[in-house]
Structures are given as structure tokens and as C-alpha cells.
Amino acid sequence: MIAEFGLAALWLAAALAVLQLVGAALAQTAGGKVLAQVVRPAAVVQALLCTIAFVMLLWLFVRTDLSVLLVASNSHSAKPLIFKLAGAWGNHEGSMLLWITVMALAGALIALIEYRLPEKTMHATLGAQAFVGLGFYAFLLFSSNPFERISPVPPEGMGLNPLLQDIGLALHPPTLYAGYVGLSVAFSFAVGALLTRQVTPEFAKVMRPWVLGAWIFLTLGITAGSYWAYYELGWGGWWFWDPVENASLMPWLAATALLHSASVLASRDALRTWTIMLGVVAFSMSMLGTFLVRSGILTSVHAFAVDPERGSFILALLALYIGGALVLFAMRANTISEGKRFSLLSREGALVVNNVALSAILGIVLLGTLYPLLTEAFDVRVSVGPPYFNPVSAIFFLPMLVVLAVGPLLRWRHDRFARVRLPVIIIAAVGIAVLLGVWLIAGIALLPLLGMALAATVAVASFLPLRGRALRRLPIAVWGMAVAHFGVAVALFGMAADSAFTIEKLSAARVGETTVVGPWQVRLDRVEPVAGPNWTALEAAMTASYDGGEGQVIRPQSRSFWSPQQQTSESALLTRWNGQLYAVLGQAAENGRWQLHLWWKPFVTWIWFGGLLIALGGLLSLIGRVSVDVRRRSATTRIEARHAEATR
Amino acid sequence: MSPSLVVPDLIRDRWPLGRSGRPAVPAFAGTTLLAGIALLMALLAAPVAAQDSLPPAPYAYQQLDDPKLEAQAQALMQTLRCLKCQSQSIADSDAPMAGDMRHQVRSRLMAGDRPEEIRDWLIDRYGDYVSYEPRVTSATWPLFALPLVLFVVALLVVARRLRKRA
Numbered sequence: 001m002i003a004e005f006g007l008a009a010l011w012l013a014a015a016l017a018v019l020q021l022v023g024a025a026l027a028q029t030a031g032g033k034v035l036a037q038v039v040r041p042a043a044v045v046q047a048l049l050c051t052i053a054f055v056m057l058l059w060l061f062v063r064t065d066l067s068v069l070l071v072a073s074n075s076h077s078a079k080p081l082i083f084k085l086a087g088a089w090g091n092h093e094g095s096m097l098l099w100i101t102v103m104a105l106a107g108a109l110i111a112l113i114e115y116r117l118p119e120k121t122m123h124a125t126l127g128a129q130a131f132v133g134l135g136f137y138a139f140l141l142f143s144s145n146p147f148e149r150i151s152p153v154p155p156e157g158m159g160l161n162p163l164l165q166d167i168g169l170a171l172h173p174p175t176l177y178a179g180y181v182g183l184s185v186a187f188s189f190a191v192g193a194l195l196t197r198q199v200t201p202e203f204a205k206v207m208r209p210w211v212l213g214a215w216i217f218l219t220l221g222i223t224a225g226s227y228w229a230y231y232e233l234g235w236g237g238w239w240f241w242d243p244v245e246n247a248s249l250m251p252w253l254a255a256t257a258l259l260h261s262a263s264v265l266a267s268r269d270a271l272r273t274w275t276i277m278l279g280v281v282a283f284s285m286s287m288l289g290t291f292l293v294r295s296g297i298l299t300s301v302h303a304f305a306v307d308p309e310r311g312s313f314i315l316a317l318l319a320l321y322i323g324g325a326l327v328l329f330a331m332r333a334n335t336i337s338e339g340k341r342f343s344l345l346s347r348e349g350a351l352v353v354n355n356v357a358l359s360a361i362l363g364i365v366l367l368g369t370l371y372p373l374l375t376e377a378f379d380v381r382v383s384v385g386p387p388y389f390n391p392v393s394a395i396f397f398l399p400m401l402v403v404l405a406v407g408p409l410l411r412w413r414h415d416r417f418a419r420v421r422l423p424v425i426i427i428a429a430v431g432i433a434v435l436l437g438v439w440l441i442a443g444i445a446l447l448p449l450l451g452m453a454l455a456a457t458v459a460v461a462s463f464l465p466l467r468g469r470a471l472r473r474l475p476i477a478v479w480g481m482a483v484a485h486f487g488v489a490v491a492l493f494g495m496a497a498d499s500a501f502t503i504e505k506l507s508a509a510r511v512g513e514t515t516v517v518g519p520w521q522v523r524l525d526r527v528e529p530v531a532g533p534n535w536t537a538l539e540a541a542m543t544a545s546y547d548g549g550e551g552q553v554i555r556p557q558s559r560s561f562w563s564p565q566q567q568t569s570e571s572a573l574l575t576r577w578n579g580q581l582y583a584v585l586g587q588a589a590e591n592g593r594w595q596l597h598l599w600w601k602p603f604v605t606w607i608w609f610g611g612l613l614i615a616l617g618g619l620l621s622l623i624g625r626v627s628v629d630v631r632r633r634s635a636t637t638r639i640e641a642r643h644a645e646a647t648r
Numbered sequence: 649m650s651p652s653l654v655v656p657d658l659i660r661d662r663w664p665l666g667r668s669g670r671p672a673v674p675a676f677a678g679t680t681l682l683a684g685i686a687l688l689m690a691l692l693a694a695p696v697a698a699q700d701s702l703p704p705a706p707y708a709y710q711q712l713d714d715p716k717l718e719a720q721a722q723a724l725m726q727t728l729r730c731l732k733c734q735s736q737s738i739a740d741s742d743a744p745m746a747g748d749m750r751h752q753v754r755s756r757l758m759a760g761d762r763p764e765e766i767r768d769w770l771i772d773r774y775g776d777y778v779s780y781e782p783r784v785t786s787a788t789w790p791l792f793a794l795p796l797v798l799f800v801v802a803l804l805v806v807a808r809r810l811r812k813r814a
Contacts, residue, residue, distance in 0.1 A: 233740075235736075235739070235740030235741075236740075237740060240735065240736075240737070240740075242735040243735065244735070298734075298735075299734065344806070352806065353806055356802045356805050356806055357802065359802075360795075360798045360799070360801075360802045363794075363795075363798050364795055364798065367790075367791065367794055367795070368791070371788075371790070371791055375787055375788075380776075380787045381775060381776065381777035382776045382777060382782050382787065382788055383729050383776070383777050383778070383779060383780045383782065384780070384782050384791065385727060385729070385737070385780025385781070386726070386727065386780060387727045387780055387781035388780070388781065388782055388791070392795050395795065395799065396799075396802070504711075504722065505711070506709055506710060506711050508709070508710070569742075586709065586742070587704075589709075595709050
């Protein structure tokens with residue numbers, strides 16, 4: 001019954017989305033005022049129904065109801081509760097239901113609280129939201145029903161891929177989806193503004209918190225995903241330009257550009273068309289990411305061609321929404337004036353340069369990700385990996401960082417170089433000093449070297465805009481910018497240091513033997529079997545000491561899961577402020593030796609701390625913006641109340 | 649040479665997120681094939697099953713003594729694709745075939761081959777797919793031309809702003 005109840009709720013939610021769309025469409029006409037009143041309530045009830053459907057699915061997974069196909073093929077009664085729950089969205093159908101639920105909730109929120117835009121624009125926005133939602137409802141109901149029953153009922157479930165049975169990955173998809181969905185709201189606002197020709201600073205102000213929120217979630221999602229890949233997959237790498245990774249990076253790049261351009265539109269009334277365009281692109285990249293990950297096209301173009309139903313569905317949605325939005329954009333673009341003017345040497349000018357650079361990087365990632373799929377369709381197989389992406393994206397990334405350092409120092413609209421000469425000389429001097437210093441001492445490769453110099457430059461530059469200002473009275477959003485830019489520097493330093501200074505050691509060690517890796521001495525004490533709820537493992541106990549200091553025990557495991565059968569390496573990490581020791585237990589070698597794989601990775605954790613700082617900066621900006629909005633809103637209410645009293 | 653080097657690249661990891669690098673389930677396990685093809689596949693799969701029980705080649709899990717050569721080996725291995733895995737370099741994979749390829753890389757480097765010679769040799773054997781560093785060929789030139797176009801377009805966009813706004 002639970003499953004049928006969930007399915008019914010989903011159908012009803014879809015029906016309400018239709019109502020919302022029709023109401024919104026009629027609201028644009030002169031005679032549709034009555035139906036216009038259903039638009040906001042429809043959005044709220046739709047979210048309610050969608051949430052009910054999702055809760056039903058969670059319930060089915062908690063109960064391990066094996067008569068439901070999705071539960072039977074993704075869960076197992078012996079799984080810990082948290083992974084039973086995570087199993088609900090650790091699969092195709094469940095994750096799409098999660099997507100549409102989050103999206104409906106976002107739509108309900110704007111329907112409930114957002115009254116700053118003209119009502120007609122709001123209706124168009126909610127209509128666009130319903131239109132996008134309907135595509136996903138159709139996808140779920142017609143080709144990915146999460147509530148499908150199975151007969152006969154299997155005695156036990158198939159289990160969840162053990163790699164996914166990890167707390168980080170349990171939270172990873174919801175985080176990324178929250179980001180994707182936030183961008184869908186930005187997309188709907190952009191479409192609404194285009195339809196009603198209201199591309200105003202007010203529109204940018206309303207859209208900005210959604211872009212910021214989406215961007216924070218995407219930043220966290222990518223950071224967490226990267227750390228997960230790093231410690232769970234047991235190969236010591238944190239980014240491989242894998243198509244799945246790129247799928248999450250592309251919306252982030254677009255959202256970063258959108259964020260900055262929306263800020264220009266909100267505060268300076270410039271870059272109108274550019275902001276709209278980026279709003280469309282950002283959501284397109286989310287959809288493309290979903291298509292790449294969900295269609296199975298990455299496993300093989302040919303596998304996709306054999307079972308193309310789901311992939312084709314998403315591809316059709318992709319074409320419909322992106323194509324539709326682009327056509328609308330082309331029709332309306334010439335009616336939107338570009339907005340206020342500015343010179344290149346200005347805050348806006350710097351932001352334009354960085355927006356162009358971000359878009360170019362996005363173009364390169366897109367090209368490098370899709371090109372192998374394209375050639376594979378013609379039976380030519382090529383691989384595009386780090387040796388391509390690193391240098392080619394650096395062409396744009398490195399100049400962008402220079403502009404990132406200088407841009408925040410500039411004034412809006414127009415500036416003179418003479419005014420910023422001193423800080424520019426300071427940051428240039430820092431960069432050159434670090435460049436020469438690192439080159440002379442360590443003599444590392446060019447890209448990490450430039451990375452370190454620019455990290456130092458950006459680190460210093462990120463706090464220079466605060467110079468000479470009353471720090472206590474500084475808007476929180478300005479702090480947010482400084483923290484986020486500093487986070488870029490921290491992450492960049494971690495990346496450069498990891499790529500330049502990592503030391504790797506493979507050894508076949510006997511019990512009692514010590515392996516030296518960088519400043520660490522690692523002694524293998526014993527190897528013994530251990531068991532968990534759904535796995536058994538060999539666990540090594542090792543004593544690691546840094547520079548002859550006190551020993552700490554680490555326990556890497558080689559795990560065997562039995563449902564489904566798979567082996568994984570559980571790496572063991574020892575974290576210091578200046579890096580991580582990374583240990584993996586390999587297979588047994590001859591003469592009672594064990595294969596050990598050890599890395600000393602200087603400053604590697606700075607990559608993720610940087611990511612967290614970037615997200616924190618976004619959060620500060622969001623808090624700053626929203627609190628200003630709330631204060632302004634309560635002030636307006638007070639003034640209106642006083643007016644009402646005076647006229648009485 | 650180790651027998652596993654003749655394994656066709658049809659055999660891939662079945663897990664969509666699979667970077668575990670453990671021996672993969674052959675991709676054809678779940679698909680229906682004509683009996684003849686199935687037989688052929690079974691014959692091809694046999695050495696895979698056999699190879700798992702063989703001890704890994706000496707340099708699969710052993711570094712070269714010369715740290716400079718080992719660094720070269722590491723750099724090269726990180727840009728070669730493990731043909732049995734999904735999106736994984738041979739440096740990161742525990743698949744037996746990746747181990748054999750690592751052994752090849754290290755022993756050839758020790759024998760005096762330059763890293764690019766080894767890459768070319770592997771490309772000759774397995775095709776462009778094995779290298780993560782795309783070469784400029786008739787099939788890949790847009791990969792290199794388009795970023796240049798992008799760069800020029802980016803400059804033009806900025807320059808146009810400069811002229812119009814100044």
C-alpha cells in the first residue's frame with residue numbers, strides 16, 4: 001500500500017504542476033486573472049505531495065519492502081539503517097524523485113515568500129518552474145517509476161554497491177541536487193524575466209540568493225565528492241577530470257560566472273543579457289550533467305544505443321528546455337538593452353574578463369568531456385585526460401587568477417590605474433618573490449610553480465579590499481567575498497603542493513619491518529582478519545611516526561563485501577597541518593610479505609579546506625544579502641503602516 | 649611478455665562509479681549474444697580468469713631503484729588508461745592488466761626506452777584509447793583548434809567591450 005500511496009501522490013503532484021503551468025500561462029493574458037490565483041497555492045500543494053511521495057520511498061527502504069523492485073535491487077536487510085536510507089537515492093529512480101522533490105520545495109518557497117517582482121513576472125517564473133518540473137514528472141512516471149512492484153518477491157535484496165556505502169557518498173547526491181535545483185530556480189527566474197521583459201536589478205536581487213545557495217551546495221558537493229574519491233577509492237588522487245567529475249564541475253563554473261554577473265546586474269544595472277544567458281547556461285549544464293551520469297552513455301556510447309530509453313528521454317528534455325530557452329533568448333535579446341556602461345578598468349570590467357575566462361574554461365571542459373563520446377559514436381576511441389585538461393584550462397585559469405587578485409581593488413564604473421598602483425605592486429611583488437623562491441629551493445614543474453605563486457598572490461590580494469575600511473561596519477557580503485577568494489588561494493596552494501611534492505612508496509613489507517616515506521617511518525605491526533555488518537576484511541595495524549616523533553597507529557583494511565560481492569580498499573589517513581600520510585593495504589606477497597602502498601602528501605588537505613572556505617564565503621554573502629533584504633522588507637512594512645495611519 | 653596483454657578492451661568494470669580497480673566483471677555477462685559469439689567470448693574470457701591466479705608481474709607493485717626513473721614511470725603511468733576499468737589510469741588500478749602494463753612501463757624505462765617511446769608502443773598495440781594525452785590526428789584536431797578559437801573569441805569579446813566603453 002505504501003508504494004501505491006507514493007505513486008498516487010506523485011501523479012497528483014504532476015497534475016498540480018499542470019494546473020500551475022496552465023494558470024501561469026493564462027495569467028499572462030488579460031482574461032486570466034482568476035486562474036492566476038491558483039498558481040502560488042498549486043506550487044505549495046505540489047511540493048507537499050512530492051514530499052509525501054519521497055517520504056513513502058524512504059519508508060519502503062527503511063522497511064526493506066522487497067516486493068518493490070527498486071528496494072529489491074538496491075537494498076539488503078543486513079544494511080545499516082543510514083545506508084538503507086541513502087539507498088533510496090543511491091540509484092537512478094530514487095535520485096530523480098529526490099531531484100523533483102527538492103525542485104518542488106524550492107518552487108513552493110518562492111511561491112510563499114517572494115513578492116518583490118511584478119506579479120506577472122512571478123507567474124511566468126512559476127510557470128517555467130512547473131514546465132521544467134513536468135518534464136521530470138513525465139520522466140519518472142513513464143520511464144523510471146520508483147514504486148514499481150516485483151513478483152515473485154525475492155527472499156533478499158541485491159544490496160548497494162559497497163563503494164557507495166559511505167557517509168560522505170550518502171550525502172553527496174542530495175548536496176549536488178540541491179545545487180542543480182537551485183540553478184533550475186535561477187533558470188525559471190531568467191525565463192520569467194525574459195517572457196515579461198523585466199530584466200531589472202530587482203530581478204537580479206531576487207535571483208541572487210538562489211544562485212548563491214545553489215553555488216554553495218555545488219561547491220560543497222564537489223569538495224565532498226573529491227575528498228570521497230580521494231580516501232574511498234584508495235589511489236591517492238583527488239581529481240582525474242573524469243566525465244562524472246566534469247559533470248559536476250561544469251554547472252559550478254557556469255554558476256560562478258552567473259553569481260558574479262548577477263551581482264553586477266543587481267548593484268550596477270549592467271550585463272543584463274549576459275546574466276540571462278548565464279542563467280540559461282548554468283541550468284543547461286546541470287541537465288547535461290544529469291544526462292551524462294544517468295543515461296549510461298559514459299559506460300559506453302554503444303551501451304547507451306542498446307538501451308536508449310532513459311537517455312533519450314533526458315536528451316529530449318535537454319533539447320526542449322535548452323533549445324526553448326535559447327530560442328526565447330534569441331527572440332528577446334535585442335529588446336533588452338545592455339544596461340549601464342563602464343570602462344574596462346573597473347570592477348565590472350574585471351568581472352567581465354573573469355566571466356569570459358570562466359565561460360572559456362567551461363567550453364574546454366565541455367569539449368574534452370563530450371569529444372570522446374562523439375568520436376566513439378564513429379568508432380574512433382580516444383581518451384582525454386589530465387594531460388589535456390590541466391594545461392589547456394590553465395591558459396584561461398592563470399590569467400583569471402591575476403584578474404581575481406586585482407579586480408576587487410577597482411572601483412565600479414571607472415577607475416584609474418594610479419589609484420591602485422601601490423596594492424598592485426605589493427601583490428605582484430608577493431607573486432614574483434614566491435615564484436623565484438620556490439623555483440630556487442625546490443625546482444618544481446611549471447604549472448605547480450605558477451600555481452603556488454598565484455596562490456600567494458591571491459591570498460594576499462583577497463584581504464586587500466578590506467584595507468582602510470572600518471572592519472566592524474563592513475557588510476557581511478564583503479567579508480564573504482574576501483573569504484571565498486582566500487579559499488581559492490588555499491585550495492590552489494594545496495593542489496600545487498600535492499602535485500609537486502607528493503612522495504609515493506610501494507613496499508612488500510614483513511611484519512615488524514619499517515618503510516620510510518618522506519618524513520614518515522611506518523612500521524607494519526600485524527595483519528589480522530576483522531568483520532563488519534556486511535563485510536569481512538584484512539586489517540593491518542601500522543605504527544607511523546613523523547620525523548622520529550611519537551608513533552600513531554593506523555589501520556588500513558582490504559574489505560570484501562558479500563552482497564554484492566566486491567573488494568574495496570579502506571585507506572587509512574594520518575592528518576597533520578602540513579599534509580596527510582595515506583596508507584593502503586594491498587595483497588599478500590610471497591614469503592609472508594604484504595604489499596603496502598604509502599603516500600606522503602604535503603598540504604593536500606588544504607584543497608578541501610579551501611573548498612570549504614569558498615563555500616563559507618558564499619554562505620556569508622548569502623547571510624549578508626538575505627539579512628539586508630529582510631531588514632528592508634520590515635522597514636517597508638513599517639513605512640506602509642505609518643502611511644496607512646496618517647491617511648486615516 | 650605476460651599473456652594478459654592480449655586481453656581485448658571490451659572487458660570493463662561494470663560498476664558505474666567503479667574506481668575500485670578490482671578485477672572487473674566482463675561487460676558481456678548480462679547481454680544476450682548469439683551462441684557463436686558467446687563461445688568466442690568464453691574463449692577470450694578464459695585467460696582473464698586464469699590470469700587472476702597468477703602472481704603479479706615483478707614491477708607491477710615494485711618501484712624502480714632510481715628515483716628519477718621512477719618519477720618518469722609514475723608520470724607516464726598516470727597518463728595511461730587502464731583498459732579494464734572505467735576512467736582510471738594504470739597507476740591507480742589494482743586490475744591485473746594494469747599491473748602488467750606498469751611492469752611493462754617500468755622494465756622498458758629501465759632498459760633505456762624514453763617515456764614517449766613507451767607511450768607510442770602502447771598506442772600501436774591498443775590504439776589512441778590507451779593514452780590520456782590525445783595526439784593531434786585527423787580525428788582529434790578540433791580538440792586543439794577549438795580552445796584556440798575560444799581564446800581568440802574571448803579576446804575579441806573583451807576587446808569589443810574595451811572599444812565600446814572607453
